[in-house]
Amino acid sequence: xxxxxxxxxxxxxxxxxxxxxxxxxxxxxxxxxxxxxxxxxxxxxxxxxxxxxxxxxxxxxxxxxxxxxxxxxxxxxxxxxxxxxxxxxxxxxxxxxxxxxxxxxxxxxxxxxxxxxxxxxxxxxxxxxxxxxxxxxxxxxxxxxxxxxxxxxxxxxxxxxxxxxxxxxxxxxxxxxxxxxxxxxxxxxxxxxxxxxxxxxxxxxxxxxxxxxxxxxxxxxxxxxxxx
Amino acid sequence: xxxxxxxxxxxxxxxxxxxxxxxxxxxxxxxxxxxxxxxxxxxxxxxxxxxxxxxxxxxxxxxxxxxxxxxxxxxxxxxxxxxxxxxxxxxxxxxxxxxxxxxxxxxxxxxxxxxxxxxxxxxxxxxxxxxxxxxxxxxxxxxxxxxxxxxxxxxxxxxxxxxxxxxxxxxxxxxxxxxxxxxxxxxxxxxxxxxxxxxxxxxxxxxxxxxxxxxxxxxxxxxxxxxx
DNA sequence: GTCTATAATTTGATAGAC
DNA sequence: GTCTATCAAATTATAGAC
Numbered sequence: 001x002x003x004x005x006x007x008x009x010x011x012x013x014x015x016x017x018x019x020x021x022x023x024x025x026x027x028x029x030x031x032x033x034x035x036x037x038x039x040x041x042x043x044x045x046x047x048x049x050x051x052x053x054x055x056x057x058x059x060x061x062x063x064x065x066x067x068x069x070x071x072x073x074x075x076x077x078x079x080x081x082x083x084x085x086x087x088x089x090x091x092x093x094x095x096x097x098x099x100x101x102x103x104x105x106x107x108x109x110x111x112x113x114x115x116x117x118x119x120x121x122x123x124x125x126x127x128x129x130x131x132x133x134x135x136x137x138x139x140x141x142x143x144x145x146x147x148x149x150x151x152x153x154x155x156x157x158x159x160x161x162x163x164x165x166x167x168x169x170x171x172x173x174x175x176x177x178x179x180x181x182x183x184x185x186x187x188x189x190x191x192x193x194x195x196x197x198x199x200x201x202x203x204x205x206x207x208x209x210x211x212x213x214x215x216x217x218x219x220x221x222x223x224x225x226x227x228x
Numbered sequence: 229x230x231x232x233x234x235x236x237x238x239x240x241x242x243x244x245x246x247x248x249x250x251x252x253x254x255x256x257x258x259x260x261x262x263x264x265x266x267x268x269x270x271x272x273x274x275x276x277x278x279x280x281x282x283x284x285x286x287x288x289x290x291x292x293x294x295x296x297x298x299x300x301x302x303x304x305x306x307x308x309x310x311x312x313x314x315x316x317x318x319x320x321x322x323x324x325x326x327x328x329x330x331x332x333x334x335x336x337x338x339x340x341x342x343x344x345x346x347x348x349x350x351x352x353x354x355x356x357x358x359x360x361x362x363x364x365x366x367x368x369x370x371x372x373x374x375x376x377x378x379x380x381x382x383x384x385x386x387x388x389x390x391x392x393x394x395x396x397x398x399x400x401x402x403x404x405x406x407x408x409x410x411x412x413x414x415x416x417x418x419x420x421x422x423x424x425x426x427x428x429x430x431x432x433x434x435x436x437x438x439x440x441x442x443x444x445x446x447x448x449x450x451x452x453x454x455x456x
Numbered sequence: 457g458t459c460t461a462t463a464a465t466t467t468g469a470t471a472g473a474c
Numbered sequence: 475g476t477c478t479a480t481c482a483a484a485t486t487a488t489a490g491a492c
Contacts, residue, residue: 040269042268043268045468046467056478057467057468058476059475061469132363133361134420151424174426175441176442178421178425178442179443186411186417190414193382210399213403214406214407252457273485275486284459284460286488286489289486295486
């Protein structure tokens with residue numbers, strides 16, 4: 001399926017009603033995500049973040065208590081924003097799980113394709129880099145990101161696999177889930193390797209489609225009960 | 229830039245029969261890899277690195293010209309050290325490539341298992357974290373790491389795939405290589421997700437074996453010509 | 457070659473005006 | 475709430491003794 005519009009989701013920091021122009025706190029978070037994603041927690045500077053937002057550095061202290069608070073606010077923002085978009089896409093599957101292996105396979109392939117497109121989309125580069133950095137040294141921020149984004153995907157795929165490959169035990173299923181979803185995850189987490197292996201400077205639209213098509217094929221192979 | 233940086237790399241050559249006491253430059257590199265891996269380039273402090281080595285910070289300036297020079301020396305050290313070990317393991321395959329699909333599949337499964345074990349091994353955690361960080365913002369260091377470590381693996385698998393799946397075209401093969409090797413790579417690059425999905429605090433020995441076994445099974449499925 | 461001492465920046469936090 | 479001004483600490487780089 002094609003990428004969903006992801007400009008629509010907009011949260012406000014403290015349950016405020018929506019604003020036409022994002023509040024300062026929200027603008028700070030968005031600028032911070034960019035900086036944290038590109039330079040890491042230590043590399044990012046609160047001064048630069050404030051400057052990019054067009055405000056003073058002390059605003060960060062006022063709104064978030066400090067650099068760490070801003071960082072966690074970024075994780076929450078990402079988890080909520082992406083989680084909301086993706087949960088909507090998975091809701092039908094979780095509400096009415098397919099009963100037939102063939103249907104489960106089809107649903108999983110679509111879900112996987114959606115997730116892979118998310119991994120490849122340039123628009124998601126910023127927050128996905130943010131998440132990728134958290135993989136190495138998981139902090140409290142990772143918990144929020146995992147439960148908001150990764151866990152729904154992994155658990156949904158796990159549930160579908162129960163239908164598609166009923167003969168596997170739970171451990172085998174979890175391993176297989178990691179193999180399948182991992183093929184999509186690597187498009188982001190190992191992006192530098194992917195682009196070099198595909199011999200392109202950047203993962204353009206055409207290369208992305210090639211990768212998606214190949215991913216579907218591979219996933220299909222893994223979803224079919226071939227061996228006893 | 230630092231002309232003395234040569235010295236640090238030269239010490240690491242494997243021609244030496246014994247290592248009575250590693251030179252200061254080498255000890256600095258080893259301590260630096262640890263710090264860079266754990267805290268990133270900006271997060272790591274040259275003072276801490278020097279302190280861990282038991283020397284003064286100015287030694288870094290003397291031997292490597294500065295922080296950046298030390299960082300690149302770390303990349304070279306990792307690329308050389310790991311590249312040498314792994315190139316040895318792959319040399320037989322590249323020297324006498326299997327001619328039969330069945331042999332190629334078997335060789336690739338073994339190679340993949342070796343690589344996956346590398347991704348899971350606690351001993352390789354430090355340098356693999358170093359590499360993982362480079363995936364997000366590839367710098368000059370990534371080039372050296374890619375050509376020293378990743379490229380040999382990917383190209384060898386690509387060659388084996390030419391035998392095992394002869395009907396695929398080059399692009400299809402490269403995509404499939406990324407899918408297969410990606411399943412192993414994700415064990416490191418997405419380690420935090422893996423351990424949570426497998427419901428363990430840390431990827432212990434038993435979990436690692438389970439993942440390896442599952443990986444072999446999945447790879448085998450992807451290596452068999454099932455669909456026309 | 458390795459050390460001590462210091463310079464020159466940069467950073468996150470804070471105080472206080474408005 | 476947002477700003478200006480300043481502080482205290484940490485960092486890299488550098489100079490120079492031995």
